Amino acid sequence: MxxxxxxxxxxxxxxEVLISAALDVLKQHSGLSLIxxxxxxxxxxxxxxxxxxxxxxxxxxxxxxxxSEQRDPFEFLTVKHASEVIHMDEQPAVALRVKKDSSMRVAxxxxxxxxxxxxxxxxxxxALMAIGRYVLRTCEGIDxxxxxxxxxxxxxYTFMLDLGANVDCNSEQLYQFALMGQAVAIALKTAxxxxxxxxxxxxxxxxGNDQVKQANELLSADxxxxxxxxxxxxxxxxxxxxxxVCDGFVGNVALKSIxxxxxxxxxxxxxxxxxxxxxxxxxxxxxxxxxxxxxQRFNPAEYNGATLVGLRGVVVKSHGAADKKAFxxxxxxxxxxxxxxxxxxxxxx
Numbered sequence: 001m002x003x004x005x006x007x008x009x010x011x012x013x014x015x016e017v018l019i020s021a022a023l024d025v026l027k028q029h030s031g032l033s034l035i036x037x038x039x040x041x042x043x044x045x046x047x048x049x050x051x052x053x054x055x056x057x058x059x060x061x062x063x064x065x066x067x068s069e070q071r072d073p074f075e076f077l078t079v080k081h082a083s084e085v086i087h088m089d090e091q092p093a094v095a096l097r098v099k100k101d102s103s104m105r106v107a108x109x110x111x112x113x114x115x116x117x118x119x120x121x122x123x124x125x126x127a128l129m130a131i132g133r134y135v136l137r138t139c140e141g142i143d144x145x146x147x148x149x150x151x152x153x154x155x156x157y158t159f160m161l162d163l164g165a166n167v168d169c170n171s172e173q174l175y176q177f178a179l180m181g182q183a184v185a186i187a188l189k190t191a192x193x194x195x196x197x198x199x200x201x202x203x204x205x206x207x208g209n210d211q212v213k214q215a216n217e218l219l220s221a222d223x224x225x226x227x228x229x230x231x232x233x234x235x236x237x238x239x240x241x242x243x244x245v246c247d248g249f250v251g252n253v254a255l256k257s258i259x260x261x262x263x264x265x266x267x268x269x270x271x272x273x274x275x276x277x278x279x280x281x282x283x284x285x286x287x288x289x290x291x292x293x294x295x296q297r298f299n300p301a302e303y304n305g306a307t308l309v310g311l312r313g314v315v316v317k318s319h320g321a322a323d324k325k326a327f328x329x330x331x332x333x334x335x336x337x338x339x340x341x342x343x344x345x346x347x348x349x
Contacts, residue, residue, distance in 0.1 A: 001031050001032070001033055002029075002031060002032050002033075002117050002118075002335055002338050002339060003032075003033045003034070003035060003115070003116045003117050004032065004033075004034055004035070004116060004117065004118050004119065004120060004331060004334050004335060004338070005034075005035040005037055005080075005106075005107040005108075005110035005111060005115070005116035005118070005119040005120075006018065006019075006022050006034055006035065006036050006037065006107065006119070006120050006121075006331065007037055007038070007103045007104050007107045007119065007120065007121035007122070007123055008022075008036045008037060008038035008042075008043055008103060009037075009038040009039065009042070009082070009085045009102075009103040009104075009123070010085075010086070010103065010104060010121045010122045010123025010124070010318075010320070011121075011122030011123060011318065011320050011321070011322060011327070012088070012122075012320045012321045013122075013321070013322065013323060013324075013327075015038060015042055015043060015046055016046050016049075017323065017324050017327065018122065018327055019036060019043065019046050019047065019050065020050060020324055021324045021325070021327040021328040021331065022034050022036065022077075022327075022328075022331060023050060023054075023073050023074075023077070024324070024328050025328050025331045025332060025335075026073035026076060026077065027073050029335065032076065032335060033076040033077070033078075034076065034077050034078075035077075035078050035079075035080050035107075035110055035115070035116055036077065036078070036079045036080070037079075037080045037082050037103045037106045037107040037110070037119075038079075038081075038082055038085075038103040039081070039082065039083065039085070039103075040079055040081040043079050044079065047074070047077075047079070051074055054072075054073070054074070080106060080110065082101055082102060082103040082105075082106040082107075083101045084099045084100075084101045084102040084103070085099075085102060085103060086099055086102045086103075086104050086105075086123055086124050086127045087124065088123070088124050088320060090124060090127060091126075092124070092126035092127045092129065092130040092131075093130065095124065095127040095130070095131070096127065096130045096131055096134055103121075103123075104121050104123050104124070104127060104128060104131060105131050105135070107119040107120075107121060108128075108131055108132055108135045108136065108313075108315065109135055111136065111313040111314065111315070112135050112136055112312075112313060117314065117338035118313070118314030118315070118316065118334040118335070118337060118338040119313075119314070119315055119316070119334070120305075120316045120317075120318060120327075120330050120331050120334045121315075121316075121317060121318065122317075122318035122319065122320050122322050122327060122330070123320070125147075125164065125317055128308070128315065128317055129145065129147075129165055129308060132145065132308050132311050132313075132315045133145060133311065136311045136312045136313040136315070137311070137312055138310050138311060138312070139310055139311070139312055139343060139346045139347045140347060141176070141347075141349065142176050142180070142310040142346065143172070143173050143176060144165065144166050144169075144173055144176075144310065145165060145308050145309060145310035145311050146161045146162035146163075146165050146166060146177050146180065146248070146308075146309055146310055147161060147162055147163040147164050147165045147248070147251075147306050147307070147308060147309075147317065148160070148161035148162075148163070148180070148181060148184060148306060148307045148309045149161075149163055149255075149303065149305070149306035149307070150303050151236060151237060151255075151258065151303065152237060152303065153236075153237050153238065153239040154237070154238055154239035155239035155242075156189075156239075157189075157303070158236065158237070158239065158241060158242060158243070158244060159181050159184055159185050159189070159194075159242065159243045159244070160181075160236070160243075160244045160245075160246075160251060160254075160255070161177050161180070161181050161243075161244075161245060161246075161251065161309065162177055162245075162246065162247060162248040162251050163248065163251040163252055163255050163306060164248045164251060164252035164255075165248050165308070166247060166248040167247065167248050167249045168247065168249070169211060169247040169248070170211055170214075171210075171211050171212075171213075171214030171215040171217075171218060172215075172218070174198065174211065174212070174215035174218075174245055174246075174247065175215050175218040175219060175222075176310075177245045178196050178198075178215075178219055178225060178227070178243065178245045179225070179346075179349050180309045180310055180346050180349075181194075181196065181243035181244075181245060181309075182194055182196055182225060182226075182243055183342070183345045183346050183349060184243075184307070184309060184337075184342060184345075185242050185243050186345075187337075187340040187342055187345055188336060188337070188340060188342075189242060191242055193226040194226060194242035194243055195226055195228045195240070195241045195242045195243070196219065196225050196226060196227050196228065196241060196242070196243045196245065197227070197228050197229060197230065197231040197240065197241035197243070197244050197245070198212055198215060198216055198219065198229070198230050198231070198244075198245050198246070199230075199231060199232075199233070199236070199244050199245065199246035199250060199251070199254070200212055200230040200231070200232065201232065202230065202232060203229065203230045203231070203232065204230075207230065208230070211247070212230075215245075216229070216230070228240070228241055231244060233254060233257075236254060236258065237258070303329075304318055304319050304322050304326035304327070304329045304330050305317070305318055305329055305330035305332075305333035305334070307333070307337060307342070309342070309346065310346065311343065312343055312347070313343055314334055314337045314338050314342060314343060316330050316331075316333050316334040316337070317330075318330035
């Protein structure tokens with residue numbers, strides 16, 4: 001049985017969306033239990049409303065063998081009260097020092113105490129990193145935790161870190177990011193020797209700043225890493241590497257650039273179709289299967305969930321604006337990482 005602590009108060013969409021997503025995931029996993037962390041006076045009315053809908057749906061549906069075996073998700077759900085909420089605009093240091101009974105902190109403490117195997121939050125990223133580092137501490141041999149997420153690529157998907165936790169990194173820290181990224185790729189992508197690369201402004205050895213050049217030397221000298229050298233920004237989605245390493249400043253800019261370019265292209269495609277007038281319905285019908293596959297492949301919800309790797313426990317950060325589907329995906333990621341015992345694998349490096 002895997003237990004996930006869910007910060008039910010974080011994010012922009014409100015607790016009902018997060019709780020509803022959590023219940024949807026709970027219905028799909030027989031070996032899962034959830035702890036909803038937050039204000040009990042807010043959570044209980046939402047649960048009562050959702051339970052009423054679930055009961056009505058169960059009564060009105062036909063009694064089939066499959067449906068009769070469906071478990072009641074509310075039996076595997078508990079609520080842990082937390083009296084405070086960390087808002088998106090709060091300073092991480094203040095949140096860490098002052099709000100000791102926040103839903104975010106209580107969820108992380110559930111992992112630290114062993115009550116939960118992982119936690120998920122759509123709240124303030126800086127606060128989540130600060131509290132996670134303070135409560136769980138970093139794995140031995142790891143200086144700083146990093147934010148790791150997946151991006152679509154020609155080979156399926158690519159792991160990339162750091163995506164914003166550490167603006168400045170030295171060569172040793174970049175090397176540690178590579179080790180952690182490799183461990184995650186082996187566990188989740190089931191790749192025996194994932195290709196690891198450094199993100200740089202060119203592929204030649206003379207390119208890059210001192211930190212990147214020195215990290216290149218460290219990685220090249222380590223026979224346990226399948227290091228393939230430098231990759232440039234235009235190769236992030238090419239599939240040349242299974243793991244791409246960079247500092248948090250570069251990684252965050254690259255990620256936001258990709259997201260912006262994707263939104264621009266989708267917007268332009270929609271505009272071009274609208275310019276066709278009535279013909280857009282014909283082309284839309286003809287190209288519908290292609291559009292459907294394209295949107296499924298590049299739907300941000302399918303890649304929601306970034307891991308704070310390097311901590312002594314699984315902590316998954318969901319996008320603050322995540323909808324029901326996207327937040328459910330972040331919970332699914334936490335389940336996989338808890339099941340694969342990612343922190344233990346990193347500690348064994």
